Every structure is written in structure tokens, then in C-alpha cells.
Amino acid sequence: MQTNKIALIAPNKDFTLRAVDLFSEWGEKIHVAVASREDSIAIAQQLSERGADALICYASFNETIKTTVNIPTVSLRPSMLDILRSLQGVKEWLVKNGKWVTQQPVGLIGDAIIAEATVVADILGIKTTVLSDIQAGELAVLAAVVREVADIANSQGSEPTSTVNDIPCFSITVGHETVFESVRRARELVLAGRVERVKLEQFKAVMEFTGEGIVAVDSQRRITYINHTAEKLLNKSKVQVIGCLAATIFPDANLDDTLRYGQTRIAEVSDGDQGFTCRIVPMLISGQTVGAVLTITEAPFAAKDKDRASRALAESGYKATYNFEDFITANTFMKETLEAAKSYACVDSTILINGDTGTGKEIIAQSIHNYSPRCRGPFVAVNCAALPESLLESELFGYESGAFTGARKNGKKGLFEQADKGTIFLDEIGEVSLGMQARLLRVLQQREIMRVGGDKVIPVDVGIIAATHRNLPDLIEKGVFRRDLxxxxxxxxxxLLPLSARPEDIPLLVENIAKKLSAKLFKQSLQFSAGAIEVLRRYQWPGNVRELAGVIERLIILKKDTNVTGDDVKKVFDVKSCQADGVRTVPNGTMEEIEYAIIMQVLKETGSHEKAAKILGISTTTIWRKIKLFQNERNDFNLK
Structure with missing residues (x-):
């Protein structure tokens, strides 16, 4: 083959000869091969194998050829300018020879010209009709016939090339400018291809010599690329890995969230005794996920170390047990919230969860921890409202020996220190005093603490998740919560939405909770009728999912059979606190006022904090705290 890298596949001998003459005239060294429909693919493949960088193919070949070769192709057909010149020449000839009749159509023949010729003819005021071939029966109503001819010519349509039954026939051919334009486009594609190849080689070189292992996976979860570092880390060669399903090499790496939803995530994987940290990033083209890239680094633990760490974590009790799959919802807003939580889990920024009591704030917090790179570390949950300020301070930050009367001889690590390399969950953060808020602010800013009675600054590596049911901006305006914190x-x-705002979740939650509680209580699972579900849907659920679980547990214990009706559900609600339709009355006011009113109402009806706590699905400590907090706020603002 010649030194040039462009070849033209011509449809006939005349086309070939004219193309060779043109290229010679222009000084272009372009190889020209003649082909038929039957051998066009074989010739294109031969040219590609012999080093052609691009092919110029006549239109009738191009669609077939471009799908069978791995090099760019340019379609050569009469251009819009060729068609315009031809049809303009046809119209002028018909007018000149007295054969122009406005309503008499011109026949068009040729797949490569039909679309453009119809548009151009309409602009020129020429009525057209599409023909498959010249047939005597159709010619009687035509003014002329214009046919696509696979040839190269510099003049278009000035004179008929033939007549059939006295009907003039004109040709539309490929013009010289069109051939020149196809060569220019082919050269651009060759240049672009070379630039892309250079970039690809540079990219591969970077990937090969980077310190991280790189593995690419396509949308079908098959491995398409692995660099040298990944081969060494996994102790597997390209031959062993390329084409394999990713799950066979990385059984611990879940690719679903990345390939389905475009989520970036981090997973810990192991191969025998060796552990790896694997970052999974989506490959996006025009916003669509077409695969994933896994970056692998050697983790600072072996599989046996991982087992020891897991046992130690379980013994400490600081372990998250919930995952995102445990949060049951069909609500669109909550599904979007879960997806956002997954994204948040991949970074180390502080997260604030806002939701009413019983909406599942700790489930979300544990799920975020288990989805994050900190999943192998401890998960330490603290209810900030359950402890007085002095005790909360020593619990969070620890204390030194002799810090106060009764302090341990050797001091004690605080919960922030115990959560090192893991996550600390500060529940009910809105209940913390201003003094404690100042100390928490330093931890959030500096990631360091000082024990009570100590003078040494201790760095801590923790992820921080906070939660509250309070409206913190309102507390800021009241001066009881720091704006900077x-x-x-x-x-x-x-x-998190309250259960009353997502009634579509009631059937799913009822089924899930009933199944779990039935197994726990060694009872048969209950079957809820449509009427029972409707009563549950209409109830306001001030205690949210926690209260729903309490209602279902009472039903499981009290029911003698497994079928639950609407009347059964109404009976387990306190009779005095329900209307005739089984729905508890909810007073008007702020969230705090509503909570207080409901608590006082149930306390009045039951006469017992324990019974009220069971009905509301909250602890007695929470009841005492909420009553005291509300009464203090009323006193602070001189409310009656």
C-alpha cells in the first residue's frame, strides 16, 4: 500500500478512474479500490489490515462497512450543492424547452439523494415524486426524471443524459468539491484519531505506573482493563482477569449503587489473607453510567487482623448493625434522602439528621457508618438528652485521674476517643447546654479533645453525625443554640419525614415489623386486613415507627388468631384517646406543644409513666425530659 493512510472504495470502474485523475491533479496520494456490494466488506477489511487510517466509501457501501472495521469512515454521496445545481439545471432546461408545467412532478430515483432532493425541490418550486425505477406507466404524468448516478462530474443537470418515452432523464452525480470535502473530512478524522491514540497511550502509561491498582468494569460488570499495580496486588495476570465478571475477583465489592445510580463508594475487599481498600467510581458518558473504575490500595490490615478487629469491636458493643436496606420506605422523598445519605457516607463532612422521635434517625446514622470507609471502626451512639451536663462532659471527653470525687484511678477514655477511626453519633444535639456546645465546637473544628482535669490535647479521627427533632434555627433565635455550632x-x-407524612409506608412497615416481632416472640405472623391497614394509615403516629412497632407487638401478644381487623386495631389503641374512627386527636400548635399535649393527655388517661411510654413508643426518661424541657421554656419566656 502507498504511504498515505486514506483509501477510497469506489462503486464502479468509471468512478475509480475519475477519482484517480482528480487525486493526481490535486497531488493527493490516496489509494482507490473498486468494489461491488458483495465484496465491499472484504475489501474494506483488507484496507484496514494493510494500515489505512480512514476510508472514504460511496454511500451505498458506507452503512455496512462502518460497522465492520475499526477505523473511521466518510460517506461520499452527492452533496446538497450538487443536488441544488442539478435540479436548478433541470428546471431551467424544462422552461427553456417549453416543457415546464407547475403541477407536473419530476421523478426522483436514488436512496442517497431522496431526502435532500425533496427539500431542495420544494425550495425551487418543483413538485416531486419518488420512484423506485423507471416504469413506462409512471412516466406519462412526469415532466422529467432525475436519477442518482454513481459517478464524478463537475457539471450537474444542464442537459438530459437520455430520454424514455419522450421524458427527459437527468443525472445527479458527485461533484469535484464534494470529493475534495470528503478527503478533508477523512484527514480530520485521521488527525483526531492520532490525537486520541496519543492521549490513550499517555493515559495507559499513567495508569500503568501509578501507585494504585486500577481496574475498569463495563456496564455488564465484566473487567475490561487492569493495570500492572493491580496485577501485583491481586497476584493475577491480565489474561486471568480480563473478561471475567467483577464479582469473581471482588466478591465483597457491591457495584450495584455505582452502576445503577452513579454513586461513588468505598469498600473493603480481601483476597486470601490480604485486605484492600477499593474506591468505586462511575464512568459517565453524557450523564449515563457506562461502567465503573475501581482504584485499589493495600489496606493496613490482613484478613486475620480484620477478624480480630471485628471480634474486639463486637465485644466493645460499639458496632453499627443497621444498613440502608433496613430503612423500609416507598416514599419518593425518603428514597431520595437515602440516596443522598449514601453520597454523604463517602465523605468525612459532618452530617445533621433532623426528624421527629421514632422516625429512624439512628438507623440512618448506622447505615451511613456501615456504608462509609469508617465501617471497620467503632460506631458510638450518645443520647445527649439522657445525661446531665456534668456527666455528659466526662462521658464525651473522658477524664484524668483525680479529676473529681469518684473518678477512676487511671482516668477514663471519653466516647470521642473510643470512637477513634470510626463514627460518633450525637443524638438529641438540640438538648445540649451552651457551655457544652462550646466544647463540641472545638472538636468539630480541630478534631481534638481535652479530658476533664487534663492539660493535654488529644487528636481524634472520627466521623461525626448529629441528630435532633428540634428546629435548630428557632433555638438559635431564642439564644439557646450557638449559630457557629x-x-x-x-x-x-x-x-426524615414523620410516619404521618408517608402513609404509603404503613403496609410495608406493618409486614416487616410483624414478621420480625413474631419471630422474636415465637408467635405466628399476623395477617392484616384492608380495614386494619386503613385504621393504621389514618392514625397520626406521634411516636412514629417506634409507636407503630409497639401497637403491632401488642396485637401479636393479644390476638388469639392471626387475622387482624380494623376493630382489633382500634381496641389496642387506648379507648379514651381515640375517636369513633380509631384516630387519636392531635392538638394545634408547634411541634413541641403538640408533643407536650399528647404526652400529658396519655399520662392523664393511663395514670402511669410506664404505660404512657409503652403507648407512645418512647422511654420514660424521654417523657420526663420532654415535660421538664417544655415547662422550662414556658418559664423562660413567661408563658402560661
């Missing part, structure tokens, strides 16, 4: 806490925010 709020901004530090709320870098990433999640809002």
Missing part, C-alpha cells in the same frame, strides 16, 4: 453541624443535612 449549627453551621459546623449542618454541612450536610438529611430530613
Amino acid at each position: 449549627y453551621y459546623r453541624l449542618s454541612i450536610l443535612q438529611l430530613r
